[in-house]
Amino acid sequence: MRVAVPVFPGSNCDHDALHACGTVMGWETIPVWHQETRLPENTELVFVPGGFSYGDYLRCGAIAALAPIMADVKRHADSGGLVLGVCNGFQILCEAQLLPGALLRNESLRFIHADVHLRVERADLPFTRAMKPGEVFQVPIAHAEGNFTLDPADLADLEARGGVALRYCSPKGEIGEAHVPNGAMNGIAGIVNLGGNVLGMMPHPERAVDPKLGPTGGLGMFRSLAAAFARA
């Protein structure tokens, strides 16, 4: 299993991704500088990490989406390769048009760091297949722009095609505005493309995988990826 972690100026969750994939999961995990034009040979998963790429200038993720490495990330995605974007990585995937929608400023205007609960809406994906439909897991969020937005027609399409992979919920799995930390439409925390191989999410599963550092609610997603690779 080979994982590539693109690193942009201002990425700051790249080491979390490297730790989770490399140290905790034991996968071969390679940081790739944004100026590179090719991913390492036989990359199976591209983990686009969180942070403040290019200082969030213009729009979050807008400049990173144009970085040289992103052309090869798109090629990887187009050929069915797995791409996981977390936090700023999600914003980058939206700006790169690998995923629909945009992440606006949180409704409260505040940067929010908190542990949140997520409900698995799609348990058939390489990112979630070790979990059950409706399963609830706890992971942290840390963002100022996580308010997922899409125009109403496209949002209806996204919901209809099962594009919502993860939704904010109560610890018991109840859905509702009270459980949405940032104002995201329909409580959307993570979405997946049509092919099911590109997933973007605001919460940080990679920050909840090592028992030495705290809770391990994010492990389900990494075990899912491990199962996906074992099968491939």
Next chain:
Amino acid sequence: MKVRVSVQLKPGILDPQGKAVEQGLHGFGFAVDHVRIGRLIEMDVPGTDPAEVKAKALAMCEKLLVNPVMEKASIEVL
């Protein structure tokens, strides 16, 4: 030629910044409504034909300056 691109959130897109500023203005007693915050981009674009320069600016909007999911732009050639 000097070009000014004004980028605004589309109608219907929530603008929490605009809302916060609106509340701030209300605090000073200004009876304002529908405050929206955008971005103004100015640049020098080579060329002498305003239509041609505007077309270039439009291409820039499509490529980078505007996210059509949430924003719209108006272009002014000065």
